[in-house]
Each structure stands twice: as structure tokens, then as C-alpha cells.
Amino acid sequence: MEGYAERRALIFRTLEDPHFKAHFRMNRYRATFEILVNTVQQHRAATGRLIRAERTPIHEVIQMGLWMMFNKDTFRSSGANFGTAPSNQHVHYKNFVEIIC
Secondary structure, three states: OOOOOHHHHHHOOOOOOOHHHHHHOOOOHHHHHHHHHHHHHHHHHHHHOHHHHOOOHHHHHHHHHHHHHOOOOHHHHHHHOOOHHHHHHHHHHHHHHHHHH
């Protein structure tokens, strides 16, 4: 069981289409996801919210937010999937929702 969280997080970071599309409802290497990444990144730069973004890559922050929106999962379980603490997962999700709303 040791290393499970790390292996699970690696799987989510390296998902390819069509598995990525099944979980996140958009293609990974297509315009939709890239536009979303760029938009969120520009908003974070404009509002000064880059402190956490420097520790967690922006594409992972967006994946965490999309995962919570589309998969009715708990922060504990989702944190395990992405290899982050539930509290970090919640902060990223909250910021992501504030940006897109």
C-alpha cells in the first residue's frame, strides 16, 4: 500500500485522450483545455494569485477543479487521486470556481 497515493497521482497527471476526456469532459491537448489553462493563468496573474500556482502547476489546479465539478467526489478522495492534501484540494477548487464564475 506504500506509495499508492504517489502512483495514483502520477496516473492522473499523465492521462491521455480518451481517458482524459472521460474524466474531465474535454480533450487534453485540444484548444478547449489549453484556452481554459491560459484564461485561468492570465486571471491569476492579473489578480495576484500566483503564489499557490507556483507550487502547483496550473494545469493540475484546473484538473482538480474540473474533477470536483464533474465527478461528485470528496476532497479527501480527490486529494488522494492528485497526491495533495484535502485542504490544498479545497483551496484550489475554491479559487478555480471563483475565477470561472
